[in-house]
Amino acid sequence: MNSREKLEIVCAKAWPAVVEEPLGQWTLRWADGFTGRANSTLAVGDPGRPLPDALEAVCDFAHARGISPAVQVLEDSDLERAVAAAGWREQVEHAAGHQVSVLTGPLPSAPSPDAEVLDQATPEWWELAENTREPGSAQRHVVTTGKVGYGVVLADGITAGAVRGAIVDDWLHVSRLAVAPAFRRRGLATTVLHALADWGRAHGADKWVLQVAVGNTGALALYSALGCSEHHRYRYWGPAPRTCEDRQS
Structure with missing residues (x-):
């Protein structure tokens, strides 16, 4: 895994969902709707199956637990482009902001x-x-x-x-x-x-990491003043309407 993927795993361990199930190297997550991070699939690494099958598994997991299907994907990655090509869309309606900056810096x-x-x-x-x-x-x-x-x-x-x-x-x-x-x-x-x-x-x-919505300019300015800089970004993606609803039955 590259440094961005490894840091995403660190962040996930710091914000653990109630239910976490492996999908290859991906992690399916559920926390009764509390935060996007704990109720989306962390899509880093290899899901161990073709992407369409992996996205179907994300849908099945989410529907079985009453949450909206979503994947958390590194921005501008090959995987993000593949998710878009599969017909999924950016979850722009995500209340806390669907595009997130991951900041790091020395303590x-x-x-x-x-x-x-x-x-x-x-x-x-x-x-x-x-x-x-x-x-x-x-x-x-x-x-x-x-x-x-x-x-x-x-x-x-x-x-x-x-x-x-x-x-x-x-x-x-x-x-x-x-x-x-x-x-x-x-x-x-x-x-x-x-x-x-x-x-x-x-x-x-000896260092800290923060996940801040790119629209939260006040927080970004605060952390910049404390010596933090952007390491990478991620985005939340979800299926287009009617992409996987039929799989709920």
Whole structure:
């Protein structure tokens, strides 16, 4: 596998679906609809069968579990061109953005005494990062499985900033960065990210990786200021209308 494919596997391990089944080197994933990453097939490597058969297997897996068929494919790859030629289309309706930039960079070393990283997510962390105090079982599985830390920063006595970090090998995977609207433009995002970087370094990581929708210009600017640059992009693809509905019966 090339470096882009290997990094996609790292990211997938940091955001584990509830159900993961191999399709050759691809991974079929289901998490009850919680995020595109955990409910699409990670299409890297060889699926072990002709592409039309592999895409049929993606449809069958998704329909059996009540989610829309989707594949996560490296942008401008031979596989993406083959998926397009098979009649699939870019999932432009994907709510979080169907085109994603994967950023990498060395962990910064600035101290961050005003934030901390917890071993367990508090109700306040859940409310800010996930907009709920009562996550469902699939949501809890994805967010809490693995070596995970939950960064928080307080302001005026409340949790004003939150972020999730997961360790995979020597990578720190960063996700779920959120700052309460009343506390934005105070540098809290940078503060909590520095604390997470310190935590990641203490747990064996020396670099971080982030997956950011290309339309999220604010986040891209923030991570660029922290020394991150684009490693590659991926896109979500789904079947054209009526391409695989007939296989549900």
